[in-house]
Amino acid sequence: MSHTEGALGLDELARMVGEPPLAGAPDPRAFDVQPWTPPNALRRDLGLPESLWVVSDRRPTSGPLAPEHVMGVGGASESLATITPREPVAAALDLGCGSGVQALLLGYHADRVVASDISPRALWCTALTCALNDRPVPELVLADLAGPFAPDEFDLVVSDPPFVMAPEARHVYRDSPAPADTLTARLLADIARILRPGGTVVLLTSWLVPDDGDWATRVLGWADAGRWQRLWAALREQVTPEQYVDLWLLDSGQGRDAELRLRWEHHLGAMGAAAIGFGWVLGVTSAGAADEPSGGIWAEDVRSARVLPTGAQVRAEVDRRQGLPGAADLLGRGLRLADDAVLTAVDVGGHAAAADALLLSMASSWRGPQPLDPALSWLFARVTADRDARVGRTITLAELLPACADDTGWEAADVLVSWLSGVRDLLGAGFAALDGGPGPARQ
Ligand SMILES: C[S@@+](CC[C@H](N)C(=O)[O-])C[C@H]1O[C@@H](n2cnc3c(N)ncnc32)[C@H](O)[C@@H]1O
Numbered sequence: 455m456s457h458t459e460g461a462l463g464l465d466e467l468a469r470m471v472g473e474p475p476l477a478g479a480p481d482p483r484a485f486d487v488q489p490w491t492p493p494n495a496l497r498r499d500l501g502l503p504e505s506l507w508v509v510s511d512r513r514p515t516s517g518p519l520a521p522e523h524v525m526g527v528g529g530a531s532e533s534l535a536t537i538t539p540r541e542p543v544a545a546a547l548d549l550g551c552g553s554g555v556q557a558l559l560l561g562y563h564a565d566r567v568v569a570s571d572i573s574p575r576a577l578w579c580t581a582l583t584c585a586l587n588d589r590p591v592p593e594l595v596l597a598d599l600a601g602p603f604a605p606d607e608f609d610l611v612v613s614d615p616p617f618v619m620a621p622e623a624r625h626v627y628r629d630s631p632a633p634a635d636t637l638t639a640r641l642l643a644d645i646a647r648i649l650r651p652g653g654t655v656v657l658l659t660s661w662l663v664p665d666d667g668d669w670a671t672r673v674l675g676w677a678d679a680g681r682w683q684r685l686w687a688a689l690r691e692q693v694t695p696e697q698y699v700d701l702w703l704l705d706s707g708q709g710r711d712a713e714l715r716l717r718w719e720h721h722l723g724a725m726g727a728a729a730i731g732f733g734w735v736l737g738v739t740s741a742g743a744a745d746e747p748s749g750g751i752w753a754e755d756v757r758s759a760r761v762l763p764t765g766a767q768v769r770a771e772v773d774r775r776q777g778l779p780g781a782a783d784l785l786g787r788g789l790r791l792a793d794d795a796v797l798t799a800v801d802v803g804g805h806a807a808a809a810d811a812l813l814l815s816m817a818s819s820w821r822g823p824q825p826l827d828p829a830l831s832w833l834f835a836r837v838t839a840d841r842d843a844r845v846g847r848t849i850t851l852a853e854l855l856p857a858c859a860d861d862t863g864w865e866a867a868d869v870l871v872s873w874l875s876g877v878r879d880l881l882g883a884g885f886a887a888l889d890g891g892p893g894p895a896r897q
Contacts, residue, residue, distance in 0.1 A: 554580025
């Protein structure tokens with residue numbers, strides 16, 4: 455269907471949609487139709503056209519957005535679309551569908567797509583977005599969060615929910631209906647219920663960072679580890695309360711509202727927010743098999759990442775985390791670096807290089823160079839030297855531990871603590887693999 459960008463009136467809308475996707479008519483304000491160029495990796499993986507149409511509300515040229523405003527594609531929508539694993543699935547849910555961009559994309563790899571939102575106008579936008587791109591209109595459900603869905607209904611749930619912590623919930627497209635940052639905990643519990651065993655959720659979210667800076671304990675505390683066989687919380691950006699308020703005031707066209715600014719900053723202060731983190735939570739529910747390999751929940755600061763991971767990289771990441779050996783097993787194994795992993799010295803101020811603080815980089819990884827502590831630096835320098843010298847035999851970590859202690863004079867117990875957590879993280883990230891085990895996936 456051909457179309458040009460701009461306002462779309464009700465008559466045209468009625469002709470396009472044919473059978474109304476919802477009872478009643480949408481409110482008569484015109485919709486905004488804009489072209490959207492999906493990120494390259496997504497285009498390639500899903501076989502998308504160069505450009506897709508997206509229907510939303512038109513941003514007013516000045517003044518605040520209406521409370522029921524439906525946003526078009528923004529940075530968060532693109533992030534969620536990018537990191538969502540795209541293997542074929544039977545049933546997928548876009549929870550809080552807004553313009554419908556996620557539901558549209560799910561239609562390329564899910565047999566059944568459900569799009570839900572608390573806003574009827576958002577459901578109209580979703581129907582129109584799909585119709586304008588000549589794609590089937592998903593099942594549209596007017597719903598408050600995951601409320602109406604059945605246990606085990608979906609293989610995949612994606613959501614960029616309204617997580618903004620505002621003094622009052624005014625804008626439906628973003629303001630959290632739950633106190634402070636508790637929406638994510640509630641969503642994780644609800645979504646675990648509606649996912650099939652082995653199902654996946656990809657959720658964008660935001661959280662309060664307390665004075666001590668420990669964001670991870672708080673976020674991982676929301677996970678019911680029994681249901682989530684693997685759960686990965688990633689910190690992508692952290693802002694001060696002032697930056698946070700600025701960001702959202704500008705977003706809703708309220709940048710000049712000094713009274714709201716003050717009230718909002720006070721609101722965050724009263725909640726004990728030293729900072730606010732943004733990121734994603736990716737969870738995989740237990741497949742329920744008796745011989746299921748171990749999983750785990752982990753938090754990671756990915757602010758140094760070069761780019762966002764693609765859906766395929768995200769899937770590889772959570773797959774690698776399955777069945778990682780425990781401490782005793784790990785000590786009995788050798789390590790091997792990924793083919794394109796390179797160890798470099800940290801350049802201190804452009805003058806001297808610190809020999810005991812190395813960086814591990816990998817050209818094919820979405821992550822930036824990984825700084826290694828001295829104990830890990832020693833280990834990876836040794837593994838690299840053995841690789842270069844083509845030492846044929848597997849040298850286990852248990853053998854390397856006394857060698858490291860002898861060589862450096864460090865306590866073996868301290869070295870062990872560093873190795874056990876650091877090596878598992880680097881295995882999960884694909885920078886290294888266990889010798890004799892399956893090779894690290896290309897990133
Ligand atoms: C940030 S927008 C995300 C839109 C779209 N999925 C995207 O990726 O661009 C959040 C959406 O959640 C919807 N929403 C707000 N409160 C909700 C609730 N209680 N239940 C379901 N959806 C809700 C809003 O109407 C809005 O469409």
